[in-house]
Amino acid sequence: MIIVMKPNTSKNIIEDFIERLQNKGLIVHTDFGDKYCILGLIGDTTAIDPEQIQAHDAVEKVMVVQEPFKKANRLFHPEDSVIKIGNGSIGGGKLSVIAGPCSVESEDQIVSIAQDVKQAGASFLRGGAFKPRTSPYSFQGMELEGLELLKIAREKTGLPIVTELMGTKMLDKFVEDVDVIQIGARNMQNFELLKELGKIDKPILLKRGLSATIEELLMSAEYIMAGGNENVILCERGIRTYETYTRNTLDLSAIPAIKRQSHLPIIIDPSHAAGMWWMVEPLSKAAVAAGADGLIIEVHNDPANAKCDGQQSIKPKKFKSLMDSLKEIEKFKWSFDINEIGF
Amino acid sequence: MIIVMKPNTSKNIIEDFIERLQNKGLIVHTDFGDKYCILGLIGDTTAIDPEQIQAHDAVEKVMVVQEPFKKANRLFHPEDSVIKIGNGSIGGGKLSVIAGPCSVESEDQIVSIAQDVKQAGASFLRGGAFKPRTSPYSFQGMELEGLELLKIAREKTGLPIVTELMGTKMLDKFVEDVDVIQIGARNMQNFELLKELGKIDKPILLKRGLSATIEELLMSAEYIMAGGNENVILCERGIRTYETYTRNTLDLSAIPAIKRQSHLPIIIDPSHAAGMWWMVEPLSKAAVAAGADGLIIEVHNDPANAKCDGQQSIKPKKFKSLMDSLKEIEKFKWSFDINEIGF
Amino acid sequence: MIIVMKPNTSKNIIEDFIERLQNKGLIVHTDFGDKYCILGLIGDTTAIDPEQIQAHDAVEKVMVVQEPFKKANRLFHPEDSVIKIGNGSIGGGKLSVIAGPCSVESEDQIVSIAQDVKQAGASFLRGGAFKPRTSPYSFQGMELEGLELLKIAREKTGLPIVTELMGTKMLDKFVEDVDVIQIGARNMQNFELLKELGKIDKPILLKRGLSATIEELLMSAEYIMAGGNENVILCERGIRTYETYTRNTLDLSAIPAIKRQSHLPIIIDPSHAAGMWWMVEPLSKAAVAAGADGLIIEVHNDPANAKCDGQQSIKPKKFKSLMDSLKEIEKFKWSFDINEIGF
Amino acid sequence: MIIVMKPNTSKNIIEDFIERLQNKGLIVHTDFGDKYCILGLIGDTTAIDPEQIQAHDAVEKVMVVQEPFKKANRLFHPEDSVIKIGNGSIGGGKLSVIAGPCSVESEDQIVSIAQDVKQAGASFLRGGAFKPRTSPYSFQGMELEGLELLKIAREKTGLPIVTELMGTKMLDKFVEDVDVIQIGARNMQNFELLKELGKIDKPILLKRGLSATIEELLMSAEYIMAGGNENVILCERGIRTYETYTRNTLDLSAIPAIKRQSHLPIIIDPSHAAGMWWMVEPLSKAAVAAGADGLIIEVHNDPANAKCDGQQSIKPKKFKSLMDSLKEIEKFKWSFDINEIGF
Structure with missing residues (x-):
C-alpha cells in the first residue's frame, strides 16, 4: 500500500x-x-x-498495490483450481456445461429436460426449486417439492444437480441433497450466508452481483475460502449498465481479468445476461472463445409456458446444435499463460 | 398491461x-x-x-401501465405514511435525523456521541454492532456486545436505536432489543430475509441497493408489506455509477420520484453516498431542500481513529451547526402536492 | 406508438x-x-x-412500437448491407480485419506495421493522424504529415486506409485522401459533423459513444444515411460502466442486437474496450464467435515506446497467430437468421 | 506520479x-x-x-497524485473565478439564474417568456436556435432566424442571451451575436471545437457529458483555457445511469467535488437532468442548498405545445414562486471553505 x-x-x-x-x-x-x-x-x-x-x-x-484477497489470489496459487463434483469437475481447461430449466415445474418436465441436455453433452443439471423473484406476487418456486424432483432427475440421468440457495435457512438440507450450491447475484454480498458457506465443503457456484466489481466478486469468494471452503466456482451473468435493449450487459472481459488475478474457475451464464433466448447462442460461443471454464444455460422444452424466464430459454434441439459448435470453438479458445501475462 | x-x-x-x-x-x-x-x-x-x-x-x-406494487403504492393510499418509533416517528412532513457512529466501539464512545447528537437535535441514534464488510479480514463489529452498548446509550439519552441486521440469524434478538431494524443495501434483495421481516411489526429502515432501481426498492418494500409489516422507511444512500471521485452518486431525484409513487417515508444517507466527510454538509442541505423526510448521518468524535468509515464521519461540533442550518432550509423545502402532480 | x-x-x-x-x-x-x-x-x-x-x-x-430509424432498419431492408471499400468490402458474412498502430509516428513505423499486418491477413490499415486526447497537453497526432505517411503505406501495401476525422474542418481533405473515415466515440452525436458526412459518399466507420445506447448508435447512423450516404459501418468499442479493472466494458451482445435491428455491418474494437494488450486475444476470439463482421485491432512493433495507447497494442507476431485462430473460429460463428429470429 | x-x-x-x-x-x-x-x-x-x-x-x-489540469485547478488559483457577462456575472458566491424555453419558436414566444423570467428574477435568457436532436427527423431549431429573435428578446428585456453552438461552422456568428456560448453535453469532448473556443474570449457554458467524469469535464475546460480563453462556466446536467424513472441522474455531489478541485463556477441544469417538469422544483432547491453558483431552467408558457422538451419545462408562474424560495435557501447554502477542506 x-x-x-x-x-x-x-x-x-x-x-x-x-x-x-x-x-x-x-x-x-x-x-x-x-x-x-x-x-x-x-x-x-x-x-x-x-x-x-x-x-x-x-x-x-x-x-493499493496488492489485491486484498489472498486465498483466491493466483499470486499465491499459480495453477488453476479444479473443483471436484461427484465424478466430474469444473475448471482446469476443459469446458463444462450446466443446463436445465429456470425452475422445476413437474417430474415430467425436469426429467425430460435432464435427459435431453445430458444427451446433448451437458455435464450438470440446473433447475430452481427456491426462486428469487423481484415481486412477492410472482411464482416463488416449488421449494422442497422441487428439490425432490431434482433428486429424481439426478437418479435417472446421473447428472449432478446445481440449484440456488436463498439464505441460511435451508443450508443443511442443501448440503445433504445438492451437488453444487448456487448463490445468486442478489446474495453475493450476503455476508451472513457467505460465512456459513465457509463452514461446509460443498462446491459453491457464486454469481457476480448485478453491479459488483470483479474485485468484489473475488472478495466474496475470499469470505467463503477464508472460512475453510475452497470449492468456489465463479460465475459472470451480466452486469447492470445504462443499456436497456438487453436485460444486463454480459462482461466477457471478466474471463481474462479473473484468470489473471485468480486460480478459481469462471463460468458464464448467457441466459440471464441478455434475457433473450436468441442471444444465448452468440454469447455462449463468445464465452467459450474467450476462455470460459463452463457455461450455465437455461433449456426448456416449452418456453412459452415456462413458469419463469421462458423468454431466455432455448429448446433442447437448439441446445444440441449449440453444443456441437462449442466443441469446435473450444479448440481455438484463449487460455491464460502465466509466462506471457505474468504479474 | x-x-x-x-x-x-x-x-x-x-x-x-x-x-x-x-x-x-x-x-x-x-x-x-x-x-x-x-x-x-x-x-x-x-x-x-x-x-x-x-x-x-x-x-x-x-x-406495464400500472406499477407492480400495491401496498407501497400511493395510488391506493394517497396520504403520507407516518412510521411510529417509540414516542417519535418518521414521515409526514417533519424532518427526522438519525445520527451516530459507523460502528459501536466502546461504551464511552457510543454514549458520548449519543449525548452529543441528541443535544444537537437528532431524534434517533445509529451505530453498527454487526458490520457488513467487503473483506473478511476487516473489523466485523462488536456484535452482541455492541448491541448491549447501544442499549446503554439509549437508556442514558432516551434516543431510540437504529442498527443493521445482517440476516435472519439475529432477528429475534433485534426484535427484542432494537427500535428500528436497518437492512443494508447489499441485503435489499435478500428475499429470505425480507419475508421474515414481513412477519414482525418492528419498523424497518430499508436501504436502496447499490444498483437497484427505484421500482426495485419499492418492490422490496412490498415484500415486507405483503407479509404484514407496513412499517417501512426507505433510504437512498447513493447508487453505483461510473464516476470514481465519489464512492457513490447520491440520487436526490429519488425523493420526488418516490413521493409520487409511494406513501412511504424516504430518508437520505449523505455519509455513505459520497464517502467523504466534507460532502456531508452540502448533500444534507440538498436532501432537506429536496423534501427528504429525514437524514441518517455518521458522526464520530475521533474520525481518524474510527474502526470503520472514519473518512465519511463528521465531528459533533460540525453536526450541531449543520442541524441549525437544516432547520432553516426545511421551511422552504419542496413537498409533494397530489393535486399539482397527480397521477 | x-x-x-x-x-x-x-x-x-x-x-x-x-x-x-x-x-x-x-x-x-x-x-x-x-x-x-x-x-x-x-x-x-x-x-x-x-x-x-x-x-x-x-x-x-x-x-414506441416501431424503432425510430428507417434507413438503418432491417425491417425495410432485410439483407445485410455490404460496404464497398476499394477492391474490398465490409459486411455480408465474411470477417474483415482492420489493423495498425494507434497513431502514425514515422514513415518507417507505419510502413513496417502495414506490411506486417497485411502479411498476417489484415485487409485494411488503421492509424491515427489526428488524435482525440483527453488532455490538451498530450500528443495530438502528426496531423497532415501523418496523413501523407498513411498514403505512402497504402501505396506500398495496397491496404486501404482507415483514419479518424475530428470535425468538419478537414473533411474535404479526408474525402480526397482516405478510404474509410472513422468517427470516434466522442463525436458519435456531433450532429453538425454527421450532417456533413451525409453529403459525401465515402464509407464511414461510426463508433458507438461511451454511453450511447444501441438505439442511439443506430440513430446516428440514420443521420448520415438520411443525408444520402448509406455507406455506414458500425463499431462497438466498449461502453462505460462502474467496473474499473478494464477501461471500458466490451458489449458483445451489441452484435446480435444490431444484427436483428439493422442491416448495417458491425465490427468490434477489442483494443480500446479493455485498454490492455493481453485482453485483445480473448476479446477478438469472442467477437468473431459472436458473429462480428470485422475487427479493428491496434498493432505496434514497439508498444512500450508508442506515442499513445501502447498498453493496448499487440505485437505483429501475436497478431499473426491470432489471425490464424480467428479463421478457424469464424467457421463456427453465430450468424443472424431472419427466419429464426424474425421480427 | x-x-x-x-x-x-x-x-x-x-x-x-x-x-x-x-x-x-x-x-x-x-x-x-x-x-x-x-x-x-x-x-x-x-x-x-x-x-x-x-x-x-x-x-x-x-x-496519479496531481490532477492533470493546471489552469482550471484551484491549487494554483485559490479564489473563485467570476465570469463577467455584460453588466452581470456568474460565480463568486451569488446565485445566478438562466431561464427560458428549450427552443425559440416565435418572436411572441421568446419575448414574452423573456419578460416573465426577468420579472421573476432571472439574470440571463436561454433559448435554443440550433438544436441537437437524437433523430434527424425531429425539429432542428429555427437556426439563424431563432438567433435574430433571441437578439430581439435581449433588446426588449436587457437580458444577456445564452444559446447552444453545435460546431465550428457558426462560431463567428455566435461570437458576434451571443453573450454566452453554450456547449452541449454531446460536444463536451469535441476537441476540434474546444480548440476553437480557446481562441476567442466569449464566456463558454460547458456542459458535462452524459457519462463524463468530473475530471474529464475539468480537462475539457482545460482545453479551452489552455488555448487562452479562461471564461469557462461548468454545468452539471445529469449523468447516465441504469435508473430509468428519470431521464438522467442529477449528480449534485459534483458541486462540492468541483469546488474543491477548481475555481471555475458550476451551475446546475435541473430540467434536462430529470426530464420531468415536476422535478425541477425539488432539484433546483437542492442545487442551491448544495452551493451551486447558478441554475439553468427551462420555462415555457405553453409546455404541451412546445416544439421540444415541453415535458420538462415549468410555467412562468411556477418559476416565479420557485425563485422566491431559492432566495431564502441561498442564505443557508453550503459554501466552500479552503481552510476547512484544504488540499
Missing part, C-alpha cells in the same frame, strides 16, 4: 502516523519529495482498510 | 393467446391495426409476469 | 388530443378500458417525438 | 526506465522494497501520459 501525505504536512504528524502503522506490524518506507511525502507499506496489508487510512486528515491519496 | 403482437401473427395464434390470458381472470381488449395487433389487459395484472408474456413467440413488446 | 391517457381524463380532452394527432397525418385507434384510455397511432410515427407527447398533462405513458 | 514496478523486475530494466523518465525532465525518487520497487516522479507530470507509462512491460500500477 502506498500513501501520499498532503503537501505541507508537518514532520511531527507524519512521524506520529508512521508509528501507528508500524504498531500494526508493518514496515514503512518513507520518501520525502519537494511537495508530497510518500509512504510505502511493506508486509501483510490485507488487514489494513484503505478507507480508514484515507480518514486521516493528513492523507491525500491511498494506492 | 399492453401487449403488442408481432406483425403478421395469425388470428388463430392471437385468439389462443387471448384465451390463456382470460383464463388468468383478465379482461382483454383487442385492437387490430394494419400491422400490429394490440392487446390491453384489464384487471389485477400484478400477478402477471411481463417477462413470461414476452417469452411468447408472437409477442413483440410489453408495456 | 401507443399512448396511455391518465385515469379520469375527460372525454373532451381526449378528443381534442386525438384531433391534434390526426392533424399530423396519423390514424388513431382508441380503446376505452375501465380506467385507462389507450390510443394506438398508425402511420409514420418517426417524426413524432415521444417526449413531446409525454409533455401533455393528460398523458400517462408512451410506448 | 507514482509508479510501482512489477515484482522481480531486473535492476537493469528499472535503471533504463528511470533514465527515460529523467530525459523528460523529471526527478525520479526510487524506493526498493522487498517485493516491489516504487518510483516517485517529481516535476510537471501533466505532460506524462499515465497510460503510456502503463504500457511498459515492467510496470505494475501507476498512481
